[in-house]
Amino acid sequence: MNECEFLIIGAGITGLTIARALVLRGRKNIIVVEKEEKTGIHASGKNSGVLHAGIYYTPDSLKARFCVEGNRMLSEYCRSRKLNLNRCGKVIVATDKDKLSSLYKLQEMAVKNGVNSRIINSGELKDIEPYAYTYKEAIFSPDTSVFNPKEILDSIYNELIDSGHVKILFNTGFVNPSSDNTVLTSSGHIKYGRLINASGAFSDKIAHSFGTAENYKILPFLGTYSRIREENSGFVRGNVYPVPDDRTPFLGVHFTRAHDGTVYIGPTAIPAIGRESYDFVSNISLESLTILYRDCVMFLSNTAFRENAVSEARKYLSSFLYDEAKKMIPSLEKDQVIHSNKVGIRPQLVDWPKKELVMDFFVIEKGNTLHILNAVSPAFSSSMAFAKYVADEYLC
Ligand SMILES: Cc1cc2nc3c(=O)[nH]c(=O)nc-3n(C[C@H](O)[C@H](O)[C@H](O)COP(=O)(O)OP(=O)(O)OC[C@H]3O[C@@H](n4cnc5c(N)ncnc54)[C@H](O)[C@@H]3O)c2cc1C
8 A cells, every 4th residue: 555644635736836845845656547648637737827817806815815916926937947837928908998096996906915016007908918909098017928738747746756755646536535645547457645635626526525624626618729820919018908807707708829929818607517528518427417507597597697598608609709799809800710629627615505706715724635726727837836725724
């Protein structure tokens, strides 16, 4: 039987950065189990690759705290390891007059969070993003960058292996808790001192199996993308975002020039029918019925959820997505936008008795087990600061 001091479930960015934080604090004998054959198969490898600056999040939330610090830490990590980081900045535009007051509120929040951002007029916007439209004013965030998620995951993976203190067991899925600080995995039993559940889309289920967080359930949201044809990609230099609906944790359909130069439009946030159903037909299980039922209950009991579900589902149709996109880049023609295979799933936590989406990251401890719930966007940007907090507050 394998034995370790720390057992981490999930080799996404959350699990890997927590393992790294432990190694940096001199901890040894760490095992990470990952059910897939490599890292980055799910959210950590299927995201927009935007290093957020921390504008959107309620001051004092974990998201605000760790996104601002995480931006600095991940930027420094990329710089020191010579990893791809495009410091292209980002603009948030008001697509009509009504959005202007929300834009100002967003900037107030950014200031409270200690983010380096400022209000610019439409003339200044033209210098940064010549094709973007805003009603009078916009926000400019110079510290928003674009990274290559897989490159960062690989770099941290290699660092952990080189340390000699971390074993990463791929194709090894957590099955259930066994007796006496031991879990059963698909590769046999593992005994642990502390267990950290960083399993993303399955984190609620695994927490429930340890008898905790029973009121919290994950609902998966499908994030689909379109892209601008390569020959027209000059419409966007960096990141062009709308003012989001602050009743949901989603940022609205936006333009991002990825690390390889592709300009993506998206992601949507459409209720999905499986934790790993990257389209509407694969990975459907009995659980899909439960997810569908929960979506219906949320649809009926939560207005913001209902409005979001309807407007996001419409964006699955390219004409609606194009209409949203054209509000930000008016010169964009319909035939310049094409389908992209890029797709991701956001496992969003719901406080089930309240029927509310949980807006912040959420950590819950039970005995010697620790459960990281709701590590949704901007969890990649925040990962190093979040991992430092988890290690210092709970593990070391
Ligand atoms: C479409 C989309 C766009 C996004 N854009 C951004 C962005 O621009 N910037 C940003 O900062 N964030 C973004 N995010 C959010 C970010 O990608 C995630 O918050 C982050 O990657 C979560 O990392 P994680 O390690 O917690 O989860 P994951 O990457 O999902 O990793 C969890 C791992 O646990 C494994 N696992 C699950 N169950 C088990 C089990 N039983 N046994 C063993 N292993 C298990 C899974 O296989 C998986 O590899 C985006 C997310 C999506 C979906």
